[in-house]
Amino acid sequence: MSKNYRADVDAAIAEMDFDKNNYQIEFDTTAGKILLDMWLDVAPGHCKNILGLTKIGFYDGIIAHRVIPDFVVQIGCPNGTGTGGPGYTIPQEFNDKPHEAGVLSMARTSDPNSAGSQFFICLGRVPHLDNQYTVFGKTADQDSLDVVLKIGGVETNSADKPLEEVKIKSSRVIETAK
Known part of the structure; x- marks a missing residue:
């Protein structure tokens, strides 16, 4: 069983002021940087969870373990x-x-x-996932979407795992005043 990071995540979240600030996440991957806007008004628990995990460095070094073209990149x-x-x-x-x-x-x-730490970023419109999975953010700009689409085009094995490792080299939370 893996370590329970709940206390670490809760401590990281406690240091954040969601009334005064907006938050984004930046994943610096081997394929480029992905900047994500958080939709706290839509799914506050999910946003706070991924922000907390990012702040404690949980995602650093983690690979994209599932890539399905025209569907999702899962990390x-x-x-x-x-x-x-x-x-x-x-x-x-x-x-x-x-x-x-x-x-x-x-x-x-x-x-x-x-849900815990695994998330996916859609590579196109996937209507059968609507109201079945929690949406809580989106790529912040075209450059970030381009990186996601680039990852979505990598060669994979029969289990949808990239043949060449795609990983998050580092991650960070970006805080800006409202």
């Missing part, structure tokens, strides 16, 4: 297999935001309340 498993997480889960926050190119959504098992 966030500390084991690199799609089977791991942060040692805790968070409840779903389904909303009416559509799953379209650049949208950030939370991966989970068949249990809607099983």
Whole structure:
């Protein structure tokens, strides 16, 4: 069983002022930088979770373990297999935001309340995911979307794992005053 990062994440979140600031996440990947806007008004629990995990460095060194062209790029498993997480889960926050190119959504098992650290970024419009997975952000600009689409085009094996490792080299939370 992996370590439970809940206390570390809660401590990181406690240092943030969501009333006074907006937050973004930047993932510096081997394919380029991805800047993500957080939609706190739509899914505050999911946004705070990924912000906290990012602040404690959870995502640094983690690979994109699943890439399916025209569907999603999935990241966030500390084991690199799609089977791991942060040692805790968070409840779903389904909303009416559509799953379209650049949208950030939370991966989970068949249990809607099983999300932890794994997320995916859509490579196109995926309507069958709407209201089934929690959407909580989107690529902030075209350059970021281009990096996601570049990752979405990598060669994969029969299990959808990239043949050449794509990983988050470093990550950071960007805070700006409202």
